Structure formats: C-alpha cells, structure tokens
Amino acid sequence: MFSKPLHFALLLAGLIVVAGCEKSPPPNFRFNSVEWLKQERLHLSGDDKFDEGYKQEIGSILTTLFGTPDEPKFPYLLGEDDPAHDVIGLDNLKLAAGAVKSGIEGEHQGLYREHCAHCHGVTGDGAGPTAEVLNPYPRDFRLSKYKFKSTPLRQPPTDHDLMTILENGIPGTAMPSFRTLPKEELQALVEYVKYLTIRGQYERYLISEIANLDGGSIIDLSLKSETKDGEKPSDDDVEEFEDQMYTFIGEGLQEGIIPRWLKPDRKVSKVPPAPEMFDLAHASHEDFVLQGRELFFSKGNCMQCHGQTGAGDGQLGNFDDWTNDWIKTANVDPFDPETYADFIAVGALPPRPIMPRNLHLPVYRGGDHPDDIYLRVANGIEGTPMPASSALTSDEIWKIVAYVKSLPFENLSDRVELPVNDEAISNR
Numbered sequence: 156m157f158s159k160p161l162h163f164a165l166l167l168a169g170l171i172v173v174a175g176c177e178k179s180p181p182p183n184f185r186f187n188s189v190e191w192l193k194q195e196r197l198h199l200s201g202d203d204k205f206d207e208g209y210k211q212e213i214g215s216i217l218t219t220l221f222g223t224p225d226e227p228k229f230p231y232l233l234g235e236d237d238p239a240h241d242v243i244g245l246d247n248l249k250l251a252a253g254a255v256k257s258g259i260e261g262e263h264q265g266l267y268r269e270h271c272a273h274c275h276g277v278t279g280d281g282a283g284p285t286a287e288v289l290n291p292y293p294r295d296f297r298l299s300k301y302k303f304k305s306t307p308l309r310q311p312p313t314d315h316d317l318m319t320i321l322e323n324g325i326p327g328t329a330m331p332s333f334r335t336l337p338k339e340e341l342q343a344l345v346e347y348v349k350y351l352t353i354r355g356q357y358e359r360y361l362i363s364e365i366a367n368l369d370g371g372s373i374i375d376l377s378l379k380s381e382t383k384d385g386e387k388p389s390d391d392d393v394e395e396f397e398d399q400m401y402t403f404i405g406e407g408l409q410e411g412i413i414p415r416w417l418k419p420d421r422k423v424s425k426v427p428p429a430p431e432m433f434d435l436a437h438a439s440h441e442d443f444v445l446q447g448r449e450l451f452f453s454k455g456n457c458m459q460c461h462g463q464t465g466a467g468d469g470q471l472g473n474f475d476d477w478t479n480d481w482i483k484t485a486n487v488d489p490f491d492p493e494t495y496a497d498f499i500a501v502g503a504l505p506p507r508p509i510m511p512r513n514l515h516l517p518v519y520r521g522g523d524h525p526d527d528i529y530l531r532v533a534n535g536i537e538g539t540p541m542p543a544s545s546a547l548t549s550d551e552i553w554k555i556v557a558y559v560k561s562l563p564f565e566n567l568s569d570r571v572e573l574p575v576n577d578e579a580i581s582n583r
C-alpha cells in the first residue's frame with residue numbers, strides 16, 4: 156500500500172523546509188517527556204540518558220507530517236486517493252485548530268482550544284491546566300485508547316461513537332456535553348481528536364524506537380543534502396535515506412497506525428435485541444432479573460470488583476492503562492511519591508487507583524440505554540480493569556444488564572447475600 160518513491164517524493168520537500176526553518180510559532184505541541192523518561196528507564200542503565208538531539212529530530216519529523224497547533228497538516232502520503240481523507244479532512248482540522256476566532260463568514264475557528272484544551276491540553280495529553288484537580292483525569296488521547304465505544308477492545312471508536320461522547324458528555328465526570336454546538340463543529344472536533352490521537356501515537360512510536368537506533372539518526376537529513384561544495388549525495392546515501400523514511404514513516408505510520416482508523420476495516424459490535432423478559436412489564440421480568448443476579452455473582456464474576464453488594468468495593472488498588480503505562484517501570488511504586496517524583500517533574504499526573512463503579516448509583520458514563528450497558532459488559536471498558544465477558548452468552552449478558560439496571564432500585568434491607576462461587580472465579 157505504501158510505495159517507496161511516493162513517500163520519498165512527497166516528504167523530502169517538507170523535511171528540508173522544516174530543517175531550515177528554526178522558528179516555530181507558539182503555542183507548541185508539548186513533547187512526550189513521560190514516554191521519553193520511561194524508555195530511558197526501560198533501555199538504559201543507571202543515570203544514562205538518550206541523546207537530547209533525538210528530541211529535535213522527532214519534533215522535526217512530527218512538524219513535517221502533522222504541522223503545528225496553529226497550522227495542522229496530515230500526512231496523506233498516498234495523495235488524493237489516500238483513504239486517510241475519510242478519517243481526517245484538512246478543512247475540519249483547520250476549523251478545530253488554531254486560536255479562537257471567527258472567520259469571514261461568521262464560522263468559528265479554534266474550536267479545540269476554546270472548548271477542550273483547558274482539560275485535554277493543546278497536545279491532547281490530558282494534562283491541560285485544570286486536569287490535576289479532576290477525577291477521573293481528562294483523557295490523554297496519545298495512547299489511542301477509548302472507553303465508551305461500539306467497537307471491540309483494541310479497535311478505535313467510530314466517528315459516531317466520538318460524536319455521541321461529545322453530544323452526551325460523560326455523566327459522572329468533568330467531561331461536559333457539547334450538544335449545543337452545530338453538527339459541523341462537532342464533526343471538526345471529532346476529527347481533531349483523531350488527529351491528536353494519531354499524532355500522539357506516532358510520537359510514542361518514534362520515542363520507543365530510539366533505543367533500537369544505536370546512536371544513528373532516525374531520519375538522517377544530511378544523507379540527502381548536497382554538500383557545501385554543491386556535490387550531489389551518493390546513491391548509497393540516498394538509498395539509506397529512503398530506507399530510513401520507509402521504516403519510520405512507511406511502516407510506523409502509514410502501515411502501522413493510520414490504517415486502524417480506516418472505515419472499511421472497522422468492526423462494530425452488534426447488540427442483539429433484548430429478550431421479551433427484559434421488559435419491565437413482562438410477567439417473568441422479576442425472574443429474569445434474579446437470574447441476572449445469580450450470574451453477577453457466579454459465572455459473570457462481577458462481584459470480584461463491584462463487590463458483594465455491587466457498591467464498587469471489591470478489588471481495589473488497580474490503575475488504568477494511562478497510569479499503568481508508566482508506573483510499571485522498574486522501581487516505581489505508585490503508592491510512594493518519592494519513587495516517581497522524576498515522572499511528575501516531566502509532566503505525569505499523580506497516579507490514582509481506578510475505582511470499580513458503585514452500581515447502586517444510576518449514573519452510567521457510557522450511556523444509560525440498555526444497549527450501552529450491554530456493550531460495556533460484553534466488550535469491557537478499554538483502558539480499565541473492567542473485562543470483556545467472552546464466556547457469557549448474549550442471553551446471559553441481557554440477564555446481567557437487567558440486574559444491573561435494577562440495582563439502583565434494590566431494597567438493600569431485602570437483600571440475601573448469595574454464596575460466592577469460587578470455582579467460577581478460578582475458571583475465568
């Protein structure tokens with residue numbers, strides 16, 4: 156899909172322009188220093204550090220491909236026919252990016268900075284000025300993980316999923332609803348979120364590759380430049396340059412990261428229709444709920460985290476993937492601030508355990524429609540300990556959903572504790 160001559164022709168011009176152009180307009184995208192420090196810890200010993208020069212190289216590659224917060228670009232390396240146009244449109248990026256202002260025809264620009272950046276950060280690193288006081292923290296898009304979506308784990312959300320998040324917000328968290336914005340503005344924001352996600356994921360990829368470079372350049376521009384005396388670069392140098400481009404832009408981005416977002420490849424989970432007994436008015440509804448309750452405590456294993464009473468007091472002390480991403484590094488103890496002070500110093504947010512939900516509160520972050528809860532139980536919640544329920548049939552999931560929906564109305568004094576089925580737990 157990605158041909159060498161094309162990426163070469165398209166990118167060369169850009170890289171050289173950027174290499175010669177030192178000034179970059181504020182505000183800048185913030186470098187992922189947490190990933191950098193993590194990779195140093197993973198690959199170097201003692202106080203050894205990566206060569207700081209790589210930061211500039213990575214910055215230069217990213218600016219060439221993705222532009223700046225004021226002037227975004229997108230690497231449509233396959234030209235006009237690049238299917239990435241379906242994922243992200245440049246006009247939409249421009250509407251969402253930049254400083255807040257109104258255009259000649261009254262259209263608003265700078266939507267992301269107006270509505271999102273104070274929480275999610277200009278870079279989409281989830282570390283905007285208000286982030287630290289929020290629980291849960293705003294999402295760091297760069298890990299490319301989304302919680303509330305119609306697609307299975309490890310698949311990106313659809314535009315419709317992201318649009319739903321923007322329209323409804325995430326109840327019970329600081330993430331507000333943007334329902335009052337015009338649809339075109341919401342679509343521009345959806346595409347800008349994908350842009351920050353892809354850019355951030357690619358930056359993580361580049362940083363993670365440093366350890367494999369053995370001191371060489373990521374993409375060595377000098378290989379392709381004429382010498383001071385105007386001598387042309389040798390064929391070997393050009394070939395080496397093309398290989399570097401292929402590895403880091405072709406394999407890394409154009410084959411590895413962007414295709415995940417292409418529409419034809421996207422799998423959306425179907426929610427089977429709820430059985431008749433799910434209906435509150437059905438004569439056997441009560442029985443259906445009780446069967447769900449039984450499953451919640453046995454085969455479903457929900458009480459392991461949500462607790463014996465469903466109040467969210469089961470297994471505690473877990474962290475989400477955004478935190479696990481760096482606290483799993485050697486010598487970091489998330490319960491001892493001294494062990495991770497250097498991560499905080501470069502921009503990590505203090506680790507906070509993720510709580511299983513108290514299911515007696517009728518607040519569902521991913522939506523309270525039965526189909527939404529079905530999807531949460533069937534697919535799990537990406538980036539959190541909440542697992543997918545691959546061992547349950549759809550009928551069993553519906554029973555559990557009926558029980559979950561009944562929990563906020565459960566009369567606590569009537570509850571009979573069910574025995575915990577240890578066998579079911581150890582079989583999971």
Ligand code: HEC
Pocket residue numbers: 267270271272273274275289290291292293294300301302303304317320321325328329330331333344345348520
């Ligand atoms: C007041 C703070 C705040 C603002 C403003 C805000 N968000 Fe969020 N956002 C959050 C928080 C907090 C979460 C994480 C909620 C969670 O993990 O359950 C979040 C999560 C998200 C998610 C992830 C949803 C998922 O399924 O994982 C997306 C996408 C998102 N926000 C986009 C936006 C966009 C786009 C804007 C601007 C139009 C915006 N947010 C404005 C706080 C905010």
Ligand code: HEC
Pocket residue numbers: 302451455456457458459460461470509510511512514518519520521522528531532536539540541542544555559
């Ligand atoms: C390993 C721990 C774990 C297990 C097992 C588990 N959950 Fe969860 N669950 C969580 C965590 C953590 C969250 C909070 C995720 C978040 O929103 O950040 C959660 C959230 C939820 C939510 C809230 C969804 C929303 O939209 O807000 C529901 C409903 C839920 N779980 C039901 C279940 C059911 C039913 C089962 C059993 C089939 C189950 N859970 C098993 C950890 C678990």
